[in-house]
Structures are given as structure tokens and as C-alpha cells.
Amino acid sequence: MVGSNLSQRLRDRRRKINLVDRKLLPLLNQRLRIAMGCGKIKKELGKNVYDPKREEEVLKRLRMANRGPLKKEDLEKIFKTIIGVCRRSQK
Numbered sequence: 572m573v574g575s576n577l578s579q580r581l582r583d584r585r586r587k588i589n590l591v592d593r594k595l596l597p598l599l600n601q602r603l604r605i606a607m608g609c610g611k612i613k614k615e616l617g618k619n620v621y622d623p624k625r626e627e628e629v630l631k632r633l634r635m636a637n638r639g640p641l642k643k644e645d646l647e648k649i650f651k652t653i654i655g656v657c658r659r660s661q662k
Contacts, residue, residue: 603657610661620661626654
């Protein structure tokens, strides 16, 4: 009985994770499309795609907004990956 209750709770949480993933995916694609637009503008302005100052501003803003339980190091790792994917799309 206890095992089946735990199994059901696990299934429920996994369903919730799937819902969150489905919400995250369109937002990630939206961010990528916006970044691609930024890349076009940067090319017209003759600017480099990589802007370390801007990247640090983004990470700082996210660190300040984070209330956990996501650790600072994990937050940075996730967003550095996202930023890197967006940067590559701008080339």
C-alpha cells in the first residue's frame, strides 16, 4: 500500500515536471529567436557577437533574482549554456 502511494506521488511529480518542460521549451525558442534578431542588428552595427560585459550583466541580474533552491553555480551553468547556444545562433 505504501509503495503504491509513493509510486503515484512520483508519477504525479513527473507529470508536473513534464508540464514545466513544455512551458520552458517555447520560452527557450522565443529567447533564441530574439537573440538571432540581436545578431542581425549586431552585424549591421559591425559589432562582435560575443559581449562579455553583457553576458555578465545577464548573469548578475539572474543571480539577484534567484530565490532558490537553484544554487548560484547551477544557475550560471544553465544560463551560460543557454547564452552560448544563442551566441552560436547569431553567427
